[in-house]
Amino acid sequence: MEAAGYQLIVAGAGPAGSACAITAARAGLKVLLLEKDHFPRQKVCGEFVSFESLDLLQRLLGERLHPPADAILPALETSSAIAYPAATEYPTAEYPKRGRARISIDGTAITWPIHPAAQSIPRFDLDIALFRAAQHAGVDAKEGMNIMDVQRGEKFLVRTASQTFSASAVVNTTGRWSKLTQFDVTGKDRWIGLKAHFRESSPSPSVDLYFFPGGYCGVTPVGPDSINACAMVRSDLARSLEDVFCKEPALFARSRAWQPVFPTVTTSPLYFRAPETTANGMLLAGDAAGFIDPFAGDGISLALQSGTLAGAAIAQFIHGTCSLEAAQQLYHAGYCKQFAPAFRNAARLRRALAAPKWLRNAVLPLARIPGIGALLVRSTRARVS
Numbered sequence: 001m002e003a004a005g006y007q008l009i010v011a012g013a014g015p016a017g018s019a020c021a022i023t024a025a026r027a028g029l030k031v032l033l034l035e036k037d038h039f040p041r042q043k044v045c046g047e048f049v050s051f052e053s054l055d056l057l058q059r060l061l062g063e064r065l066h067p068p069a070d071a072i073l074p075a076l077e078t079s080s081a082i083a084y085p086a087a088t089e090y091p092t093a094e095y096p097k098r099g100r101a102r103i104s105i106d107g108t109a110i111t112w113p114i115h116p117a118a119q120s121i122p123r124f125d126l127d128i129a130l131f132r133a134a135q136h137a138g139v140d141a142k143e144g145m146n147i148m149d150v151q152r153g154e155k156f157l158v159r160t161a162s163q164t165f166s167a168s169a170v171v172n173t174t175g176r177w178s179k180l181t182q183f184d185v186t187g188k189d190r191w192i193g194l195k196a197h198f199r200e201s202s203p204s205p206s207v208d209l210y211f212f213p214g215g216y217c218g219v220t221p222v223g224p225d226s227i228n229a230c231a232m233v234r235s236d237l238a239r240s241l242e243d244v245f246c247k248e249p250a251l252f253a254r255s256r257a258w259q260p261v262f263p264t265v266t267t268s269p270l271y272f273r274a275p276e277t278t279a280n281g282m283l284l285a286g287d288a289a290g291f292i293d294p295f296a297g298d299g300i301s302l303a304l305q306s307g308t309l310a311g312a313a314i315a316q317f318i319h320g321t322c323s324l325e326a327a328q329q330l331y332h333a334g335y336c337k338q339f340a341p342a343f344r345n346a347a348r349l350r351r352a353l354a355a356p357k358w359l360r361n362a363v364l365p366l367a368r369i370p371g372i373g374a375l376l377v378r379s380t381r382a383r384v385s
């Protein structure tokens with residue numbers, strides 16, 4: 001059977017994939033977006049969307065969306081109370097702003113301002129909103145399509161269990177670990193991610209990070225009486241969020257009053273590696289290109305920005321302005337300029353927080369000096385073009 005043909009196939013419809021597909025479709029390309037899951041769905045994530053990407057998010061979502069996507073835009077524009085669709089668990093909440101981070105380590109707390117404030121947007125809402133925005137932009141967007149492999153010949157052939165599609169270019173946005181994104185993990189620490197939402201009365205409007213040896217747990221409001229608890233922990237140390245809560249006394253005490261909103265979701269193993277922008281002729285964007293330590297709260301922003309950059313680079317190739325190889329180089333140069341410092345600084349900060357206690361005790365007092373915290377937070381942010 002002849003493969004259905006497109007100019008661009010985007011593999012995976014997280015924030016990076018939808019951003020890429022929307023950008024390419026708005027540039028006039030015939031785009032296919034393939035996603036293995038069905039939306040809406042929960043996803044392991046602290047759901048902290050940094051200020052730097054809120055404007056881009058709003059532009060990607062556009063203005064004439066159908067529910068539930070249109071619930072996001074008013075929240076970003078006015079921060080007034082909005083009516084959520086019945087599918088979400090927070091019927092009348094606005095998406096909360098987060099203007100400060102409280103870091104709890106070795107029994108002491110450091111508070112850093114997040115200025116301008118970030119926003120909590122549940123992935124349950126965000127991912128489907130972006131997927132619908134892609135459809136609205138003219139993308140042929142299909143759910144329940146698990147890509148088995150991609151072959152490169154004269155065209156790219158993308159094979160799912162039931163169909164094969166062809167395209168002149170493919171962008172891999174299937175996340176940090178998938179059938180298309182795999183790498184050598186020999187000797188690397190293996191981490192897991194866990195997330196659930198809990199009821200908590202009047203949660204603090206801050207991002208609270210509880211560090212302990214071998215991991216951390218972030219606690220952030222996602223509604224007027226709900227919080228997101230999301231942990232990254234070495235896989236040999238914990239199997240459940242309850243295991244995680246026991247690892248830090250303040251977190252343990254706080255979590256005693258929580259009532260779960262839905263069962264904990266977990267994620268495939270997390271590994272860190274140097275970012276790459278191309279593999280097997282495909283551009284890589286979002287986590288498929290590089291996974292920034294999640295405590296930085298910049299993964300969604302990097303995904304939106306790198307997906308947009310990749311879509312724009314492929315549009316140049318399809319419009320005949322440059323070859324595919326030149327588009328790859330263009331994307332690589334843009335990626336390094338915008339995102340490399342954020343990766344570097346997040347890794348440094350993470351190493352400092354995981355350093356032996358005597359070293360932390362020597363360095364952490366510096367983080368209390370006014371202005372230093374805000375500077376550190378900013379250093380982990382992508383440079384918006």
Ligand SMILES: Cc1cc2nc3c(=O)[nH]c(=O)nc-3n(C[C@H](O)[C@H](O)[C@H](O)COP(=O)(O)OP(=O)(O)OC[C@H]3O[C@@H](n4cnc5c(N)ncnc54)[C@H](O)[C@@H]3O)c2cc1C
Pocket residue numbers: 011012013014015016017034035036037044045046047048049050145146147148173174175176178179180192193194230231232267270285286287288294295297298299300301303
């Ligand atoms: C514990 C933890 C906490 C985090 N907290 C935050 C936070 O607070 N703020 C923040 O900004 N970032 C956070 N992140 C990071 C953030 O979740 C990611 O950076 C972001 O989801 C990356 O988006 P993406 O589109 O690249 O990948 P993903 O969101 O992973 O999307 C990839 C998509 O591809 C699909 N897919 C995979 N394989 C296939 C296949 N074979 N065929 C078709 N589709 C496929 C998947 O189903 C998925 O929908 C956190 C991550 C972890 C692990």
